[in-house]
Amino acid sequence: MNVTELRSRLLGSTMIAGLTVAAASLALASAAQAQSAPQDEASRIDDVVVTGSRIARQDYAATVPIVTVDEQDFQATGSVTIDTLTNDLPQFVPAVSSTSNNPSNGGQANLDLRGLGTNRTLVLMNGRRIIPSNANGTVDVNLIPSALIRSVEVISGGASATYGSDALAGVANFILNTNFEGIRFDAQYGVTDRDDGVTQSYSVSMGGDIADGRGHALFSISRSLREKMFNSSREFSSISGRSGASPLGNTVFDASNLPSQAAVDGYFGGTGLSRTQSFGFNDDGSLFAYEGVRNYKSPGGIDFDGFAVPGTDYGYNTGALNYLQLPLERWNTFAAVSYELTDNIEAYGELLMTDYQSGNELAASPAAGSTGFRVPVTNPFITPDLAALLATRPNPLNSFRLDKRFTDVGGRNSMNDYGVYQGTFGFRGDIPGVRDWTYDIYAQYGRQEVITTQSGNVSRSAVQRLLDAPDGGRSLCAGGFDFLGLSRLSPECVRYIGRSAVNTTVQEQTVVEASMQGGLFTLPAGEVRFAYGLQYREDTFAFRPDASLAQTNPIVTRPDGGTTGGSEIAGFNPSQALVGATNSTEAFLELLVPVVSDLPFIQQLDLNLGYRAANFDTVGLTSSYKAEIDWLVVDGLRIRSGVQRAVRAPSIGELYAPAGTTFGAIGSPTATGLGGDPCDRRSSYRTGPNAAQVTALCTAQAAAAGAPGYSYTNAQVSGIASGNPDLTEETADSFTIGAVLSSQAQSPWFSGMSASLDYYSIEIADVIAPIASADQIQSCFNANGQNPTYDPNNEFCRLFSRDPLSGNIFNATERNDNLTSLKTSGIDMQVDWRVVMEDVGLPAWGNLSLNVIVGWLESRERQSIEGGTFVERVGTIDVNSAxxxxxxxxxxxxxxxxxxxxxxxxxxRWRFVDEMTVFNSNVVLDATSYFDMNANWNITESVSLRGTVNNITDEQPQTWVPGVQANTDPSTYDILGRRFSIGLTAKF
Known part of the structure; x- marks a missing residue:
C-alpha cells in the first residue's frame, strides 16, 4: 500500500469515526429528555418509512419526486416479468428485457432510470439491496418474487446519502407483502392473436401468525414460463440483421495483390466494378459481386434473398434466425419469518431463492476480416472461375482471404441457468427508555451462480488446418472443407470444427448493517428526528470461461504475407477469466428538523438533511449528502425541493475486466451521414469538402484504405475492450423542486383529485466509459473538430489499427476511463382522480378512477469523449457504447x-411514446400509442377472474434500417402485437 492509499484509508476511517461520535453526541443530548417526553405507544403504530429516507414518521410525505405502482398495475399488463410495467413509466428508459436478443444480457431484466445506465439505478427489495447480477453491479429484477409485490416506489435523483453507492439516477424499491395472511393461489395464461408467444405463471402463497401471535411466517413459490419466438414470425422483423458474412463465403482481395481490372470487368461483363470490393461464391463455383449484386445465383430462402436486391450491396439476412422473444422458465421461492423474543427484541429472517433459464439465439458463426482465414492457391476446391482471377494478381501464388458463415454447425445458442439465493437475518425492536427509538441490525448474504452453455462456435485453427491441407482436409474429416458456396460439411467435419463451451459465473454479496432511528428532542415547530447507521458491504465476482473461449493462438505471418492466429474461437466473443472483489465501510446520518410551523402560508416547514461517508478499498473515501425541504403551504398544497450529491464507486468489471474481443457498431457509409468507415469511397468523408485530407489520412493508416476503390461493407469493426484499475468514482449532483396538490374541494367531482408536478436536473461527472469504436473513428476523421489537421498520430487515430492488406479497421481499443459527463433534466407530472358516479349525478354504476403519469424531457446531453462538446439527445433514439x-x-x-x-x-390503459429521430440520420419515427384493456370479476369472496387485451389495435412497432434489433427497438416498441391473458386468483 502506497502513502496515498494509506492516507485515504486513514482519512476514511477518521470520517466514519467522526460521524459515529456525532451521532452518539446527539443520542446523549436527547437522553436527558427521554424520561420526561414519553411517547404514546399507539402513535408509533402508523409510523412509516417512504423510499428515499431512513426516518419513520407519521403521515410521512416524500420530499423527492416519487411514483408508486401496485399489484393491480402489474396484473393489468398480463406479463410474467416485472420490467414490462416499469419500462412503460416515463421515468424509465427501456433497457435489456425479455425481447433483447442482441444485445442480450442473458435473459435478465434490468431497469434504467432516466437513461443514465442500469448500473446507476439502485434496485432495492424492502429497502435492502439485492445481489447484483453481473460484474457491473446491475440488478436483475427477475429475481424478485412478483407474486408478493405490494408496490414499487420509484424516486428520481441521487440517493447515495441514504442507500450508498450506485443510486446516481435514483432508486426503485420493490416492497413485498411480508405480512400476508391466509392462502392464495394464482394462475395466468397469455397468448398473442397469432397463437404464439405463450406465457404462463402459477403461484402459491401462505402466511399467518405463529406462536400464539408472537410471530409471523410466510412462504411463497411461483413458476413462470415464456415461449421463445423468432424474428421470422413477424413481417417487420423477418428481414433484418444485414451482414456481409454469408454461408456462401466471400473474399476481399488483398489491396497490394489485386486481380487485374480487365479480368474483373471481363468476368462480370461490364465496367465500374471495384477490384477491392467483396466477391462472393455462388453454389456452382462461379463468383458474384457484392456491389450491385451482380451475377448472384441465390440458393433460395429468406436468409439468402432478404437483402439480395439489384442495385444495392449484397447482404445475408441473419435476423430471421434470431429470437424475437427470449424463452424463460423461472422458479421463485420466498420465505419470511419473524418472532418476538422479548417486548423489545424481534428476530426476523428472509430467504429468497430463484432458479431460471433463459438465453439468446444468433445466426450461425461468422468469421470475417480479422477473424477470417487464408486459403492457399493449392487448395483443391478452388474452381476454374476463381483460379482465373487469382492468376491475374501480381503475386499469383499468394494466399487469399476467406470470410465464411458456418451454417452447417448450427446457430449460435447461449442458454443461461441462474441459481440465486439471498438470506437475511436480523434483530429489530424498540430501545427501552429512550423516547420512541428503534433499532435494526441485520446480516445479509447472497450468491448467484450462472452456468452458460454455448453451442455453434467454430475453431478457427481447425478450419485453417482444413484449408491448408493439400487434399482440402479430406484426410482430416470425411469430405474435407469445400469452402465455395454452401459447404454441406459431413457430420465428421462438423464435429472437427465445431465447439461448445460452458462458462461459469459466481457472484457474492455480503452486507452487515446496524441502524437506529427515532426522535431526539422537540422544537417549537415539532420534533427533531434522526436515523443513523453503519454498514459493511463486500462484493466478489468470478467469471471462468470455457478453455476454448479463453484460448488464443500466436499470430503468425505466412510466407505469402498473410497472417493467421489470434482468438481460437469464431462465434461468441472470446473471453478471459475475471476475478475481483470490492468492499466498503460506511456510516450515514439523517436528520429531520422542523423549522417553522403555524404561520401564514407556512403550516409546516421541515428540513431533511443526510450525509454518508464511505471508505472503499478501491477509491478510498467518498462523501455524499442531501438537503431537502418539505413545505406545507396550506391544506392541500405542499412544496418539496432538494439537492443531492451521489457517488458511484467503479464496479468489479469496470476495474478489472481483462482485454476481450468486441465488435463495435459503426453503421454504414452514406453520402450525408457520419456512419461507416470514413475511408469507404462512398462515405460523406471521402466525397465532402475535406476529401483530399481524408484520403491522405486513410493512406497514412494503410495504403489499401486510401485506394480510390476502397469499400467496407460491414457495419461493425473488431476491437479490444478492457477494464482499468485506476478508475475513480463517479459523482452526480441533482436538484429537484415540485409541488403536491390534494384537493380540498367539497364538490364530489373534485374532492378525490390530487396531483404532483416536479422538475429534476441530474449531472454526472467522471462518467466511467470507454471511447466507443464509432466515436474513435469519427473523431480521428475530425467529425466534430477533434483532428483539424487530419494528423495520423492524433490521440483518437492511435486507438485503432488497419490491416495493411485490406485496409479494414481492427483492434479498436475500448478501455474504461473517467471520460465524460451526462446531463438530464425534465418534468414529471402525475394526476389522480377518483369519483363516485352516483355522487355526481350519474347512474349508480360504481366508481371511476383516473391515473395519468407524464414525463417531459427538457434536456439530455451526452459528452462522448473527454473535452468534447455536449450533444443534445432529446427526441432521438441511439445506441450506446455497450x-x-x-x-x-x-x-x-x-x-x-x-x-x-x-x-x-x-x-x-394508454401508453404513449413521442416521435423520435434516429440519431445522426434523417429518419423520423412517428409518435406511437398503444391501447390496452383489462377486466376483473370477483366470482365469490374467495375466487376472482381477470383478463387483459394488450395492444388492442395491433399497432406495429416503428421500424428503420438497420434498427437496433429486428429493424426496431424491441424494448421500447411493442413487437408482439395484439395479445390476450386470463388469470384466476383464489384466496382462503
Whole structure:
C-alpha cells in the first residue's frame, strides 16, 4: 500500500469515526429528555418509512419526486416479468428485457432510470439491496418474487446519502407483502392473436401468525414460463440483421495483390466494378459481386434473398434466425419469518431463492476480416472461375482471404441457468427508555451462480488446418472443407470444427448493517428526528470461461504475407477469466428538523438533511449528502425541493475486466451521414469538402484504405475492450423542486383529485466509459473538430489499427476511463382522480378512477469523449457504447382509467411514446400509442377472474434500417402485437 492509499484509508476511517461520535453526541443530548417526553405507544403504530429516507414518521410525505405502482398495475399488463410495467413509466428508459436478443444480457431484466445506465439505478427489495447480477453491479429484477409485490416506489435523483453507492439516477424499491395472511393461489395464461408467444405463471402463497401471535411466517413459490419466438414470425422483423458474412463465403482481395481490372470487368461483363470490393461464391463455383449484386445465383430462402436486391450491396439476412422473444422458465421461492423474543427484541429472517433459464439465439458463426482465414492457391476446391482471377494478381501464388458463415454447425445458442439465493437475518425492536427509538441490525448474504452453455462456435485453427491441407482436409474429416458456396460439411467435419463451451459465473454479496432511528428532542415547530447507521458491504465476482473461449493462438505471418492466429474461437466473443472483489465501510446520518410551523402560508416547514461517508478499498473515501425541504403551504398544497450529491464507486468489471474481443457498431457509409468507415469511397468523408485530407489520412493508416476503390461493407469493426484499475468514482449532483396538490374541494367531482408536478436536473461527472469504436473513428476523421489537421498520430487515430492488406479497421481499443459527463433534466407530472358516479349525478354504476403519469424531457446531453462538446439527445433514439438502445422521447406517458362496481371492474390503459429521430440520420419515427384493456370479476369472496387485451389495435412497432434489433427497438416498441391473458386468483 502506497502513502496515498494509506492516507485515504486513514482519512476514511477518521470520517466514519467522526460521524459515529456525532451521532452518539446527539443520542446523549436527547437522553436527558427521554424520561420526561414519553411517547404514546399507539402513535408509533402508523409510523412509516417512504423510499428515499431512513426516518419513520407519521403521515410521512416524500420530499423527492416519487411514483408508486401496485399489484393491480402489474396484473393489468398480463406479463410474467416485472420490467414490462416499469419500462412503460416515463421515468424509465427501456433497457435489456425479455425481447433483447442482441444485445442480450442473458435473459435478465434490468431497469434504467432516466437513461443514465442500469448500473446507476439502485434496485432495492424492502429497502435492502439485492445481489447484483453481473460484474457491473446491475440488478436483475427477475429475481424478485412478483407474486408478493405490494408496490414499487420509484424516486428520481441521487440517493447515495441514504442507500450508498450506485443510486446516481435514483432508486426503485420493490416492497413485498411480508405480512400476508391466509392462502392464495394464482394462475395466468397469455397468448398473442397469432397463437404464439405463450406465457404462463402459477403461484402459491401462505402466511399467518405463529406462536400464539408472537410471530409471523410466510412462504411463497411461483413458476413462470415464456415461449421463445423468432424474428421470422413477424413481417417487420423477418428481414433484418444485414451482414456481409454469408454461408456462401466471400473474399476481399488483398489491396497490394489485386486481380487485374480487365479480368474483373471481363468476368462480370461490364465496367465500374471495384477490384477491392467483396466477391462472393455462388453454389456452382462461379463468383458474384457484392456491389450491385451482380451475377448472384441465390440458393433460395429468406436468409439468402432478404437483402439480395439489384442495385444495392449484397447482404445475408441473419435476423430471421434470431429470437424475437427470449424463452424463460423461472422458479421463485420466498420465505419470511419473524418472532418476538422479548417486548423489545424481534428476530426476523428472509430467504429468497430463484432458479431460471433463459438465453439468446444468433445466426450461425461468422468469421470475417480479422477473424477470417487464408486459403492457399493449392487448395483443391478452388474452381476454374476463381483460379482465373487469382492468376491475374501480381503475386499469383499468394494466399487469399476467406470470410465464411458456418451454417452447417448450427446457430449460435447461449442458454443461461441462474441459481440465486439471498438470506437475511436480523434483530429489530424498540430501545427501552429512550423516547420512541428503534433499532435494526441485520446480516445479509447472497450468491448467484450462472452456468452458460454455448453451442455453434467454430475453431478457427481447425478450419485453417482444413484449408491448408493439400487434399482440402479430406484426410482430416470425411469430405474435407469445400469452402465455395454452401459447404454441406459431413457430420465428421462438423464435429472437427465445431465447439461448445460452458462458462461459469459466481457472484457474492455480503452486507452487515446496524441502524437506529427515532426522535431526539422537540422544537417549537415539532420534533427533531434522526436515523443513523453503519454498514459493511463486500462484493466478489468470478467469471471462468470455457478453455476454448479463453484460448488464443500466436499470430503468425505466412510466407505469402498473410497472417493467421489470434482468438481460437469464431462465434461468441472470446473471453478471459475475471476475478475481483470490492468492499466498503460506511456510516450515514439523517436528520429531520422542523423549522417553522403555524404561520401564514407556512403550516409546516421541515428540513431533511443526510450525509454518508464511505471508505472503499478501491477509491478510498467518498462523501455524499442531501438537503431537502418539505413545505406545507396550506391544506392541500405542499412544496418539496432538494439537492443531492451521489457517488458511484467503479464496479468489479469496470476495474478489472481483462482485454476481450468486441465488435463495435459503426453503421454504414452514406453520402450525408457520419456512419461507416470514413475511408469507404462512398462515405460523406471521402466525397465532402475535406476529401483530399481524408484520403491522405486513410493512406497514412494503410495504403489499401486510401485506394480510390476502397469499400467496407460491414457495419461493425473488431476491437479490444478492457477494464482499468485506476478508475475513480463517479459523482452526480441533482436538484429537484415540485409541488403536491390534494384537493380540498367539497364538490364530489373534485374532492378525490390530487396531483404532483416536479422538475429534476441530474449531472454526472467522471462518467466511467470507454471511447466507443464509432466515436474513435469519427473523431480521428475530425467529425466534430477533434483532428483539424487530419494528423495520423492524433490521440483518437492511435486507438485503432488497419490491416495493411485490406485496409479494414481492427483492434479498436475500448478501455474504461473517467471520460465524460451526462446531463438530464425534465418534468414529471402525475394526476389522480377518483369519483363516485352516483355522487355526481350519474347512474349508480360504481366508481371511476383516473391515473395519468407524464414525463417531459427538457434536456439530455451526452459528452462522448473527454473535452468534447455536449450533444443534445432529446427526441432521438441511439445506441450506446455497450450496444444498448437509449430512447429519449420528449414526451412519454402512461394513462389508466378504471371502473369498479361491486364484484366487477374494468380498466383502459394508454401508453404513449413521442416521435423520435434516429440519431445522426434523417429518419423520423412517428409518435406511437398503444391501447390496452383489462377486466376483473370477483366470482365469490374467495375466487376472482381477470383478463387483459394488450395492444388492442395491433399497432406495429416503428421500424428503420438497420434498427437496433429486428429493424426496431424491441424494448421500447411493442413487437408482439395484439395479445390476450386470463388469470384466476383464489384466496382462503
Amino acid at each position: 450496444g444498448q438502445t437509449q430512447t429519449f422521447p420528449e414526451w412519454k406517458s402512461l394513462t389508466s382509467l378504471n371502473w369498479s362496481n361491486g364484484d366487477f371492474g374494468a380498466g383502459f
